[in-house]
Amino acid sequence: MLESGCKAVKEGMLEKRSDGLLQLWKKKRCILTEEGLLLVPPKQPPPQQQQPQPLPAEPAAKMKELHFSNMKTVDCVERKGKYVYFTVVMAEGKEIDFRCAQEQGWNAAITLQMVQYKNRQAILAVRSTRQKQQHLAQP
Numbered sequence: 001m002l003e004s005g006c007k008a009v010k011e012g013m014l015e016k017r018s019d020g021l022l023q024l025w026k027k028k029r030c031i032l033t034e035e036g037l038l039l040v041p042p043k044q045p046p047p048q049q050q051q052p053q054p055l056p057a058e059p060a061a062k063m064k065e066l067h068f069s070n071m072k073t074v075d076c077v078e079r080k081g082k083y084v085y086f087t088v089v090m091a092e093g094k095e096i097d098f099r100c101a102q103e104q105g106w107n108a109a110i111t112l113q114m115v116q117y118k119n120r121q122a123i124l125a126v127r128s129t130r131q132k133q134q135h136l137a138q139p
Contacts, residue, residue: 013030073088074088075087085099086099
């Protein structure tokens with residue numbers, strides 16, 4: 001995402017629940033852009049914005065991109081203690097659980113960016129349809 005020139009809208013730490021048997025909470029450095037959410041292991045350096053450089057194979061495999069085109073919803077599950085727990089539901093049905101301090105507002109920021117992304121895509125689809133119709137209508 002960042003390699004394609006998208007600017008970071010929000011950066012910080014989120015905790016993601018692992019898929020394993022114990023379902024432990026692991027800290028991830030997150031970068032929210034207009035295109036999606038990039039999850040970076042905390043020890044890995046951030047991706048370069050100006051000049052993309054190939055990352056070593058192993059750390060790159062640990063970096064995960066949640067693109068808004070594959071995202072269905074962001075559900076706020078509950079506010080408990082100092083944390084807000086929320087789930088990102090992907091189009092294929094996979095659910096990814098996160099938590100953060102309530103005052104960080106990650107769930108609201110992700111939801112807002114996802115809605116803006118989907119709106120941009122809908123506008124582009126309407127424009128494309130209109131252009132096709134106009135092209136067909138011309139003799």
